[in-house]
Amino acid sequence: MAMRLSRSIVGEAEAEAVRRVIVEDGYLGIGAEVKRFEQELASYLGVDPELVCTANTGTSALTLAVDAVAPGRFGEGPRGSILVPSLTFVASFQACTACGVRPIACEVLPETGTIDLADCEKRLAKDTFAIMPVHYASNPWQLDEVYAFAARYGLRVVEDAAHAFGCRHDGRRIGSFGDVACFSFDGIKNITSGEGGLVVCQDRETARIAQDARLLSVEGDTRARFAGERTWDPDVVRQGWRFHMSNIMAAVGRVQLSRLEPEFIPARKRLCALYREELKDAAGVAFLRESPRDDIVHHIQPLRVLNGRMPAVRQHLLDAGIPVGVHYKPNHLLSYFKSEGEAPFPQTEGLFAELMTLPLHPGLADADVREVCAKIREALA
Numbered sequence: 001m002a003m004r005l006s007r008s009i010v011g012e013a014e015a016e017a018v019r020r021v022i023v024e025d026g027y028l029g030i031g032a033e034v035k036r037f038e039q040e041l042a043s044y045l046g047v048d049p050e051l052v053c054t055a056n057t058g059t060s061a062l063t064l065a066v067d068a069v070a071p072g073r074f075g076e077g078p079r080g081s082i083l084v085p086s087l088t089f090v091a092s093f094q095a096c097t098a099c100g101v102r103p104i105a106c107e108v109l110p111e112t113g114t115i116d117l118a119d120c121e122k123r124l125a126k127d128t129f130a131i132m133p134v135h136y137a138s139n140p141w142q143l144d145e146v147y148a149f150a151a152r153y154g155l156r157v158v159e160d161a162a163h164a165f166g167c168r169h170d171g172r173r174i175g176s177f178g179d180v181a182c183f184s185f186d187g188i189k190n191i192t193s194g195e196g197g198l199v200v201c202q203d204r205e206t207a208r209i210a211q212d213a214r215l216l217s218v219e220g221d222t223r224a225r226f227a228g229e230r231t232w233d234p235d236v237v238r239q240g241w242r243f244h245m246s247n248i249m250a251a252v253g254r255v256q257l258s259r260l261e262p263e264f265i266p267a268r269k270r271l272c273a274l275y276r277e278e279l280k281d282a283a284g285v286a287f288l289r290e291s292p293r294d295d296i297v298h299h300i301q302p303l304r305v306l307n308g309r310m311p312a313v314r315q316h317l318l319d320a321g322i323p324v325g326v327h328y329k330p331n332h333l334l335s336y337f338k339s340e341g342e343a344p345f346p347q348t349e350g351l352f353a354e355l356m357t358l359p360l361h362p363g364l365a366d367a368d369v370r371e372v373c374a375k376i377r378e379a380l381a
């Protein structure tokens with residue numbers, strides 16, 4: 001079988017769980033299965049189930065989070081701005097504009113691809129109310145510094161932790177501390193619910209706004225639906241969306257969550273360690289820097305190819321039938337997110353010109369990694 005850059009690892013157990021929801025329960029919307037998934041996610045992260053809110057995608061989760069922490073209400077005038085690293089999936093940016101918030105693209109550090117706080121300081125605007133660090137390639141680099149920066153300027157923090165489910169910082173799971181963290185369960189992330197996302201808040205009020213907003217901001221509807229009921233006489237005081245997860249998705253997600261620690265994490269760690277071992281003496285390539293304080297479960301495996309040689313090395317791999325990814329075209333280069341008169345992005349563009357993403361998923365064999373690394377060494381020679 002041809003090597004894949006990434007893929008879902010699903011099988012009989014997930015199929016059986018979906019079958020159970022369809023045949024035995026028959027209620028496919030947001031109900032008991034989603035409630036159980038939320039309880040299990042909360043217990044995995046070590047937080048109160050009242051603080052979590054599943055969603056239909058990671059992008060929806062980010063939109064709910066940004067909307068919940070932004071000043072004012074969507075549709076009632078300007079809502080301020082948020083600092084976002086330019087090197088991220090366009091979802092981080094779209095989630096902001098989706099609820100009327102202006103994303104301010106910031107530089108990333110050349111060694112990690114994560115947000116550059118010195119640059120954030122320069123781009124901070126009068127109406128900036130939050131910062132969105134993206135844990136690029138699952139790396140929660142300088143997370144304490146991000147929180148210190150936010151405290152200094154009175155900002156909320158919305159972590160785009162789409163890559164970082166299962167990761168730890170100083171022994172604590174990402175999403176178990178801080179302010180707000182968002183995860184993605186799309187098909188290729190560390191776990192999947194067949195599309196899906198999660199917001200984890202550390203305060204009840206933010207969580208309540210997000211939970212209501214995912215069900216059209218019908219007040220208290222989550223509680224009612226988890227009890228198998230409906231809210232027939234509700235009030236609605238702000239914009240909401242149909243961003244909830246279905247019981248079918250939750251059934252897949254529950255099985256995936258149970259496979260994360262015994263199966264997916266060891267596989268991803270083994271493959272990433274092998275990449276590092278195989279390329280440790282290769283001149284002209286570098287892995288992104290990581291801190292020993294962080295326990296990282298890589299969702300993607302980017303590699304820097306130095307000295308302007310990335311396009312040639314990438315082409316050599318593609319010619320050999322090895323898929324190579326690009327994560328990501330910086331958002332300040334996209335027409336919709338370009339901003340008139342903004343300062344240039346030499347670091348981000350410099351890193352972008354070096355980065356390529358190697359195949360990584362728990363179904364990859366050690367021999368695949370060795371083959372990829374042999375081709376890289378060959379291209380460099």
Ligand SMILES: *Cc1c(COP(=O)(O)O)cnc(C)c1O
Nearest residue numbers: 057058059089091162184185186
């Ligand atoms: C996957 C991803 C998202 C969005 O998640 P979806 O579930 O695909 O909507 C957001 N940010 C980053 C960095 C991602 O990789």
